[in-house]
Amino acid sequence: MSEPVLLSNHVAPVISREMLARLDVSGPRYTSYPTADRFVEAYGPAQYIQALQQRVEGGGAVGGAATPLSIYVHIPFCESVCYYCACNKVITKHHERAQEYLAALRTEVELVVEQLGRGHSVSQLHFGGGSPTFLTDDELEGLLATLQSAFRFVPGGEYSIEIDPRTIDA
Numbered sequence: 001m002s003e004p005v006l007l008s009n010h011v012a013p014v015i016s017r018e019m020l021a022r023l024d025v026s027g028p029r030y031t032s033y034p035t036a037d038r039f040v041e042a043y044g045p046a047q048y049i050q051a052l053q054q055r056v057e058g059g060g061a062v063g064g065a066a067t068p069l070s071i072y073v074h075i076p077f078c079e080s081v082c083y084y085c086a087c088n089k090v091i092t093k094h095h096e097r098a099q100e101y102l103a104a105l106r107t108e109v110e111l112v113v114e115q116l117g118r119g120h121s122v123s124q125l126h127f128g129g130g131s132p133t134f135l136t137d138d139e140l141e142g143l144l145a146t147l148q149s150a151f152r153f154v155p156g157g158e159y160s161i162e163i164d165p166r167t168i169d170a
């Protein structure tokens with residue numbers, strides 16, 4: 001197995017009392033962002049590009065370019081279904097299906113970089129949705145490398161991954 005890629009300049013993960021208190025509250029359930037009902041035909045590529053440009057033009061304002069991004073990466077493949085699952089997922093043992101998806105993700109990242117510029121700061125990253133453990137180590141490292149070449153992950157950010165404890169290794 002190859003060496004894991006670490007974010008945040010190899011800073012060890014910290015789970016503080018403040019973080020636990022902040023997250024230990026009931027909240028609405030959602031498994032994607034934007035939530036599914038926000039995906040409407042009236043909001044197309046032009047509207048998305050406009051929103052990204054507004055972010056760049058917003059500069060130091062809240063929500064402007066100076067505000068770090070949060071990234072959610074949805075890997076929608078699992079080998080077997082969990083009974084409680086409400087995620088968007090495809091149950092398959094055909095791991096090669098991940099490659100087409102990762103290629104599309106790389107394209108999407110580059111389209112965002114075209115609008116925001118390279119090196120936009122990111123303070124939150126979550127791998128979830130389907131099981132990221134569906135990916136091989138090389139695929140996961142490649143995905144991280146794509147994100148790290150596109151964005152700047154700020155030290156001390158929140159970087160997390162959902163794992164299936166039945167299959168995870170070091």
Ligand code: SF4
Nearest residue numbers: 078082085129130131
């Ligand atoms: S691993 Fe996650 S996405 Fe896949 S079936 Fe289980 S809960 Fe759903």
